[in-house]
Amino acid sequence: MARLLQPVCWRLFPWRGYCSQRTQGELSKGFVEALKAVVGSSRVSTTAIVRDQHGHDESVHRCKPPDAVVWPQNAEQVSRLAALCYGHGLPIIPFGTGTGLEGGVCAVQGGVCINLTMMDRILELNPEDFSVVVEPGVTHRALNTHLRASGLWFPVDPGADASLCGMAATRASGTNAVRYGTMRDNVLNLEVVLPDGRLLHTAGQGRHFRKSAAGYNLTGLFVGSEGTLGLITAATLRLHPTPEATVVATCAFPTVQAAVDSTVHILQAAVPVARIEFLDDVMMDACNKYSKLNYSVAPTLFFEFHGTKEALAEQVQRAEEITQNNGAFHFSWAKEAEERRQLWAARHNAWYSALALRPGSKGYSTDVCVPISRLPEILVQAKEDLKASGITGAIVGHVGDGNFHCILLVDPEDPEELHRVKVFAEQLGRRALALHGTCTGEHGIGLGKRHLLQEEVGAVGVQTMRQLKAVLDPKGLMNPGKVL
Amino acid sequence: MARLLQPVCWRLFPWRGYCSQRTQGELSKGFVEALKAVVGSSRVSTTAIVRDQHGHDESVHRCKPPDAVVWPQNAEQVSRLAALCYGHGLPIIPFGTGTGLEGGVCAVQGGVCINLTMMDRILELNPEDFSVVVEPGVTHRALNTHLRASGLWFPVDPGADASLCGMAATRASGTNAVRYGTMRDNVLNLEVVLPDGRLLHTAGQGRHFRKSAAGYNLTGLFVGSEGTLGLITAATLRLHPTPEATVVATCAFPTVQAAVDSTVHILQAAVPVARIEFLDDVMMDACNKYSKLNYSVAPTLFFEFHGTKEALAEQVQRAEEITQNNGAFHFSWAKEAEERRQLWAARHNAWYSALALRPGSKGYSTDVCVPISRLPEILVQAKEDLKASGITGAIVGHVGDGNFHCILLVDPEDPEELHRVKVFAEQLGRRALALHGTCTGEHGIGLGKRHLLQEEVGAVGVQTMRQLKAVLDPKGLMNPGKVL
Numbered sequence: 014m015a016r017l018l019q020p021v022c023w024r025l026f027p028w029r030g031y032c033s034q035r036t037q038g039e040l041s042k043g044f045v046e047a048l049k050a051v052v053g054s055s056r057v058s059t060t061a062i063v064r065d066q067h068g069h070d071e072s073v074h075r076c077k078p079p080d081a082v083v084w085p086q087n088a089e090q091v092s093r094l095a096a097l098c099y100g101h102g103l104p105i106i107p108f109g110t111g112t113g114l115e116g117g118v119c120a121v122q123g124g125v126c127i128n129l130t131m132m133d134r135i136l137e138l139n140p141e142d143f144s145v146v147v148e149p150g151v152t153h154r155a156l157n158t159h160l161r162a163s164g165l166w167f168p169v170d171p172g173a174d175a176s177l178c179g180m181a182a183t184r185a186s187g188t189n190a191v192r193y194g195t196m197r198d199n200v201l202n203l204e205v206v207l208p209d210g211r212l213l214h215t216a217g218q219g220r221h222f223r224k225s226a227a228g229y230n231l232t233g234l235f236v237g238s239e240g241t242l243g244l245i246t247a248a249t250l251r252l253h254p255t256p257e258a259t260v261v262a263t264c265a266f267p268t269v270q271a272a273v274d275s276t277v278h279i280l281q282a283a284v285p286v287a288r289i290e291f292l293d294d295v296m297m298d299a300c301n302k303y304s305k306l307n308y309s310v311a312p313t314l315f316f317e318f319h320g321t322k323e324a325l326a327e328q329v330q331r332a333e334e335i336t337q338n339n340g341a342f343h344f345s346w347a348k349e350a351e352e353r354r355q356l357w358a359a360r361h362n363a364w365y366s367a368l369a370l371r372p373g374s375k376g377y378s379t380d381v382c383v384p385i386s387r388l389p390e391i392l393v394q395a396k397e398d399l400k401a402s403g404i405t406g407a408i409v410g411h412v413g414d415g416n417f418h419c420i421l422l423v424d425p426e427d428p429e430e431l432h433r434v435k436v437f438a439e440q441l442g443r444r445a446l447a448l449h450g451t452c453t454g455e456h457g458i459g460l461g462k463r464h465l466l467q468e469e470v471g472a473v474g475v476q477t478m479r480q481l482k483a484v485l486d487p488k489g490l491m492n493p494g495k496v497l
Numbered sequence: 498m499a500r501l502l503q504p505v506c507w508r509l510f511p512w513r514g515y516c517s518q519r520t521q522g523e524l525s526k527g528f529v530e531a532l533k534a535v536v537g538s539s540r541v542s543t544t545a546i547v548r549d550q551h552g553h554d555e556s557v558h559r560c561k562p563p564d565a566v567v568w569p570q571n572a573e574q575v576s577r578l579a580a581l582c583y584g585h586g587l588p589i590i591p592f593g594t595g596t597g598l599e600g601g602v603c604a605v606q607g608g609v610c611i612n613l614t615m616m617d618r619i620l621e622l623n624p625e626d627f628s629v630v631v632e633p634g635v636t637h638r639a640l641n642t643h644l645r646a647s648g649l650w651f652p653v654d655p656g657a658d659a660s661l662c663g664m665a666a667t668r669a670s671g672t673n674a675v676r677y678g679t680m681r682d683n684v685l686n687l688e689v690v691l692p693d694g695r696l697l698h699t700a701g702q703g704r705h706f707r708k709s710a711a712g713y714n715l716t717g718l719f720v721g722s723e724g725t726l727g728l729i730t731a732a733t734l735r736l737h738p739t740p741e742a743t744v745v746a747t748c749a750f751p752t753v754q755a756a757v758d759s760t761v762h763i764l765q766a767a768v769p770v771a772r773i774e775f776l777d778d779v780m781m782d783a784c785n786k787y788s789k790l791n792y793s794v795a796p797t798l799f800f801e802f803h804g805t806k807e808a809l810a811e812q813v814q815r816a817e818e819i820t821q822n823n824g825a826f827h828f829s830w831a832k833e834a835e836e837r838r839q840l841w842a843a844r845h846n847a848w849y850s851a852l853a854l855r856p857g858s859k860g861y862s863t864d865v866c867v868p869i870s871r872l873p874e875i876l877v878q879a880k881e882d883l884k885a886s887g888i889t890g891a892i893v894g895h896v897g898d899g900n901f902h903c904i905l906l907v908d909p910e911d912p913e914e915l916h917r918v919k920v921f922a923e924q925l926g927r928r929a930l931a932l933h934g935t936c937t938g939e940h941g942i943g944l945g946k947r948h949l950l951q952e953e954v955g956a957v958g959v960q961t962m963r964q965l966k967a968v969l970d971p972k973g974l975m976n977p978g979k980v981l
Contacts, residue, residue: 183710184709
């Protein structure tokens with residue numbers, strides 16, 4: 014009830030930070046009825062269990078749940094919901110699959126969680142133009158299943174079966190980015206509901222051209238904005254031809270340096286590798302145990318090559334020569350489909366394999382990205398820091414992009430250990446910054462890295478981002494407390 | 498003198514459009530002395546001839562020259578110049594090579610033109626990280642000459658030997674974009690002097706990572722902002738390995754449809770073509786006459802393939818098969834370096850070849866870009882419209898991106914013909930918009946397409962762009978009158 018009085022207060026004192034005055038509590042009955050009038054009464058929930066489910070993602074970040082969860086079915090409903098919240102000065106938190114890793118869906122100031130998973134239609138497929146339009150509930154696996162007969166696919170694959178618009182919101186990437194780019198490179202247009210309910214098409218309604226020089230790149234601004242500028246209600250994505258053939262290989266190395274040197278030489282030789290993933294000895298041991306495999310427990314690269322059969326043979330031969338010149342133990346092809354599947358399943362299960370090293374633990378994943386020449390240095394430092402801090406951590410990374418993750422195991426009930434993990438992650442973030450890198454390659458800033466963002470982009474960078482936030486979300490209602 | 502009083506007026510009436518009150522005139526002696534105090538007296542000019550040289554680009558757009566031209570030598574000087582202009586409420590127009598095509602350097606409201614060509618150092622080359630940092634006066638050819646021994650190159654090539662930061666400012670692309678992307682894809686970081694003189698590093702100072710999810714994508718916002726948000730004083734660019742070998746080929750077709758169908762099939766077959774350029778019959782005829790060649794006067798594709806020798810043979814064979822299946826007349830390789838050079842020289846001279854069709858004429862180039870499946874339709878329409886309007890026009894395009902140019906010949910002294918050209922260009926722009934395309938693939942909005950931009954991105958899109966402009970350039974001093 015108190016909350017419904019606040020908009021009046023806001024209108025009277027527009028220069029006062031409205032959100033900072035808010036305290037979490039129950040929504041008024043009238044407001045909940047207004048939500049129900051938009052989406053139907055079965056699609057609004059204020060029960061504790063539903064709110065709790067929507068108050069966290071897959072990370073260790075925990076905070077307050079939203080005050081209500083709603084499931085709109087189309088952009089028009091999202092627009093009306095936004096306008097309603099805007100009128101009442103209530104925060105909005107967009108929710109997709111909840112598979113984020115930086116607390117992006119935590120309802121720091123309560124408010125209304127807009128769960129977009131019921132909007133899961135593939136709206137338009139243009140095979141000749143290599144593009145598709147999806148609603149926010151479509152996941153990347155669902156899209157690729159739909160595309161199976163078209164000869165096209167969408168390559169961005171962050172591991173979890175995340176929603177494509179959620180991936181756009183966090184500028185996700187994953188294992189194929191070295192060849193196919195990240196969400197930044199593969200989003201052509203976005204439909205966005207702005208905080209006050211207006212509908213924006215970042216590249217113009219219905220447009221799906223490959224390139225443009227028409228005005229400010231609004232698409233690029235909303236990709237990676239983590240729900241803090243608006244709600245993405247549709248995305249136009251760039252598709253790629255399905256590779257004619259695929260070869261997968263693994264290669265173990267005596268040192269981290271040898272693995273990274275091989276990566277640099279492969280990229281310099283313009284071998285169009287589709288995936289080049291690094292796993293350290295701890296990670297390989299965890300994968301062997303979890304997936305019942307028998308790889309060498311040593312720094313290892315997993316490769317995938319895409320192309321015609323003839324082109325593949327040449328790519329693999331070049332990669333093999335380069336790894337051997339860098340002292341690789343052996344280079345092993347997975348020629349059969351089953352063997353390939355097993356190998357990538359092991360890579361995709363890295364998170365669970367690491368967690369299984371210490372049953373009952375929770376995971377926290379770091380996400381730094383550095384210029385590739387600085388990778389050996391920071392990987393060696395990270396392993397030393399892990400040892401010194403007594404934390405169990407396994408390393409896996411998209412080495413072709415300079416991006417890697419330490420999966421840190423932590424007892425969530427042990428505040429001292431949680432603190433050590435936090436100290437380690439911050440130290441690693443600062444090491445990356447010192448090496449001209451970034452604190453986050455693909456997971457986003459969310460709750461946990463706001464102070465590192467300031468160090469990364471500097472005072473003027475943060476001021477500029479704050480100006481953009483203030484002008485596009487003047488009441489500070491869109492996913493408050495994130496990024497900035 | 499009057500102008501120096503205006504900032505006071507602005508401070509008193511901040512809600513009034515300051516710039517709209519300004520009238521062009523001479524700068525006060527004191528202000529010119531202040532400019533000289535920053536850059537040295539030999540690096541400031543207010544002579545008519547120098548101002549005139551800086552009042553236009555290569556297009557038919559003509560308007561007022563700036564009131565003064567200054568040549569700073571480093572970012573610190575640019576910052577001081579910006580602060581000076583900001584304090585006096587004077588417009589700033591960044592100037593690179595002046596090779597733009599949409600009037601981007603016209604001094605609509607007078608002001609100070611900042612010529613950045615004396616800042617032409619390559620500041621940092623990181624070959625292992627595939628990145629380089631350049632000052633704004635470095636052109637793409639100068640960079641590639643510098644890179645020759647490194648095994649790396651920068652592929653974005655808009656035809657003219659434009660400055661790299663100017664290319665970033667207009668989101669340029671060119672013939673290699675189908676494989677290597679545009680400036681949007683190849684700028685990793687920018688150093689920008691903001692309107693009030695503050696220095697922004699869009700991805701953080703000194704950073705040159707491949708990908709990031711850290712906060713709003715400021716780099717993407719400034720790429721393509723056409724100098725309306727700040728002055729780019731350095732760019733960190735992504736480099737690519739020099740191809741081991743190159744093959745060039747041409748292929749003539751009975752129809753435009755057959756040429757475009759071949760393009761779509763080649764892209765669907767994932768042949769990693771580096772360049773795929775379309776020239777219509779008029780353009781081929783012009784090239785034959787200008788470059789003394791003997792190609793068929795028919796719709797033609799120019800190809801370039803990059804790769805290892807083995808991979809190239811396969812790429813060319815596939816492309817040849819696809820073009821033959823689409824009824825191509827013949828597919829002709831240019832195997833020798835000299836033949837290759839001659840062929841691309843003919844393509845790069847397309848502009849001058851077209852102008853030579855009618856000596857004494859000026860050229861205006863359209864720049865629409867559509868989803869590739871709509872290309873045959875719009876190309877046929879464009880040719881019919883050309884015939885109906887009686888304008889001489891030759892068509893050349895980056896067909897793999899759906900982007901093409903009609904080079905329209907016009908007598909600049911004939912207002913009726915200028916009007917017909919304008920009507921044709923607008924009609925073509927609207928045809929592209931109706932086919933889900935954009936009015937500009939790579940030349941930018943500048944002066945001439947502001948009304949088309951509104952139709953393209955819609956009311957909310959333009960409102961959003963205006964909000965961004967207003968918050969980042971509150972006095973409206975950065976390259977006023979452009980884009981919005």
